[in-house]
Amino acid sequence: GEDVEQSLFLSVREGDSSVINCTYTDSSSTYLYWYKQEPGAGLQLLTYIFSNMDMKQDQRLTVLLNKKDKHLSLRIADTQTGDSAIYFCAERGQSGGSYIPTFGRGTSLIVHP
Amino acid sequence: DAGVTQSPTHLIKTRGQQVTLRCSPKSGHDTVSWYQQALGQGPQFIFQYYEEEERQRGNFPDRFSGHQFPNYSSELNVNALLLGDSALYLCASSLGTLHTDTQYFGPGTRLTVL
Numbered sequence: 001g002e003d004v005e006q007s008l009f010l011s012v013r014e015g016d017s018s019v020i021n022c023t024y025t026d027s028s029s030t031y032l033y034w035y036k037q038e039p040g041a042g043l044q045l046l047t048y049i050f051s052n053m054d055m056k057q058d059q060r061l062t063v064l065l066n067k068k069d070k071h072l073s074l075r076i077a078d079t080q081t082g083d084s085a086i087y088f089c090a091e092r093g094q095s096g097g098s099y100i101p102t103f104g105r106g107t108s109l110i111v112h113p
Numbered sequence: 114d115a116g117v118t119q120s121p122t123h124l125i126k127t128r129g130q131q132v133t134l135r136c137s138p139k140s141g142h143d144t145v146s147w148y149q150q151a152l153g154q155g156p157q158f159i160f161q162y163y164e165e166e167e168r169q170r171g172n173f174p175d176r177f178s179g180h181q182f183p184n185y186s187s188e189l190n191v192n193a194l195l196l197g198d199s200a201l202y203l204c205a206s207s208l209g210t211l212h213t214d215t216q217y218f219g220p221g222t223r224l225t226v227l
Contacts, residue, residue, distance in 0.1 A: 004155070042117070042203055042218030043156065088155050100171055103155030 138206030
């Protein structure tokens, strides 16, 4: 079945860039998403990218997609302590005519001064 | 404008019992999806409701059922609870069912099964 893999932890210094990586297996993935979850809260959609795009930039966030290698990354420029959270990669492909999202286990980003 | 709200925030049940969780979508939204998030895991899609009907379903047993009301609010019911049903249950609402439609998540209901 479909699978989404992420590293579990990332620690960066405030002001540095953070890069969170994700790999997926479903070749029919059409949309790929990055969500942020802060403690005690639901998920917040940060950005998404179509499978026919290579890159998408939105303020401090840059998403890179390598469709051949099924690799997605999220770069956060000038990382701040408020960026500390769990980041989930998710993909939505076509399974039996319906669209069901598959999430990774999440990468816990720790930003220290 | 209230976002997605869920009730209760926490719930403790024992094995074999039944539970009902509730969700009110963001104002103007007509589609509700439910997810189960076990500790240390990503959310898993349970099902989606639109126009009071279940439109899509993930890989969950029939013990998990739901309902959507005319005002678009929704309930998730779980029968014959198992220890493994302990998780954070998230509700997400959107306008429409397309995968481009932005889903707004509620804070979740933490269910503990003893």
